[in-house]
Amino acid sequence: MTDSKKVSMADLMAKAPAKFVSLYRGDSVEGKIVSISDSEYVLDLGSKSEGVLPKRELPDEMQSKLQVGDKVSGFVLSENEFGQALITYSRSSLELQKVTRGKSPEMIKKWQKFISAVGSATEFKGVINEANKGGLIVEAGDMRGFLPTSQLSTDLITTGGQKGGIEGLVGEQVMVRVLEVDPTTNRLIFSSRKDSPEIKSRLKKAESGQKVKAKVLALTPLGVFTIIGDHPDLSGLEGLVLNYETSWEKDEDIASKYKVGQEIEAVILGIDENLGRLSLSLRAMQEDPFEQISEKFILDDVVSGTVIEVTQNGVKVQLEGAEGFIPLEKLTSLQKYEVGQKTNFLVGVVDKRKRLVNLAPFLTTTTGLIYK
Secondary structure, three states: OOOOOOOOHHHHHHHOOOOOEOOOOOOEEEEEEEEEOOOEEEEEOOEOOOEEEEHHHOOHHHHOOOOOOOEEEEEEEEEOOOOOEEEEOOHHHHHHHHHOOOOOHHHHHHHHHHHHHOOOOOOEEEEEEEEOOOEEEEEEOOEEEEEEHHHOOHHHHHHHHHOOOHHHHOOOEEEEEEEEEEHHHOEEEEEOOOOOHHHHHHHOOOOOOOEEEEEEEEEOOOEEEEEEOOOOOOOOOEEEEEHHHOOOOOOOOHHHOOOOOOEEEEEEEEEEOOOOEEEEEOHHHOOOOHHHHHHHOOOOOEEEEEEEEEEOOEEEEEEOOEEEEEEHHHOOOOOOOOOOOEEEEEEEEEEOOOOEEEEEEOOOOOOOOOOO
16 A cells, blocks of 8 residues: 555635635625615625625715725625625614515605614704694604604794793694604604703703702693703703602692792702703602601501502502502402592501502401401
């Protein structure tokens, strides 16, 4: 036997044909530009097929810098009629393809511009068509979207206040940004607020518990919108008093107590950096009536009340001047409560933090009870 030259595994692997990688829709890829035309870049993806990236996918400033040999990242969108992988630079195009299946090309084009604008400073000019309890219906770019009251700009809030409420904004033109998009449920959420570094910087000077004077801008179902008055650091900043922070009393009619232009004093609860405003409280300026009311509820006393709600966690009861609650663990199969039922209860521990009187059933019979 003649001697033969030994071949290593590394030599065999080097001589073996290259193994191409299979690509699937949604894969993240990086390719080297092998050619450039007027409308697209052809990429070497290291797979069995080339990649094609349309120029329109890239920002103009990026297009001007790219040359043959440069690397570009993107996502596999589909395969074209020539067997090439169609590449998208933006994940939004990939998401659009997923959520617009079954929609017409015209509709897909309408959704595309909103999906691409999510979270950006891009604005759309719209017209307010309707007003409801939660906000405004705005038509922009041939699509109808929702502008929540919480996302109204100070200018819109002021205009609404001058016109007697957000209903007076119907017909007004507005510039909006896109917050959320979901074509599968036709969900399109707008904001008319602008991101301002200067406002965010000033907000940081506010302190929780600090008292400020403000002027009422508008009364809405969400609460009382205000603008901070004469203050060395906070003057001109927007504040919002949510409905439940206007008073200790539930369901108070704020329109009967506050008017647009009225001067009020409030307490700062916190800072909402995302919306660029202060969270305020009016009830923190008032004495909590529960402090005195709670003194009349003595442990193990029998009190009368009316059932106002039966939930999976227990039973809510309206007492004289306060709300009571029977936890589920205090109930047995003997106790059957219905909304509107008036009966007696045993007083448990009073929870001043939750402004709640804990209760237990008051049994008038021992029938059916088993003692061990």
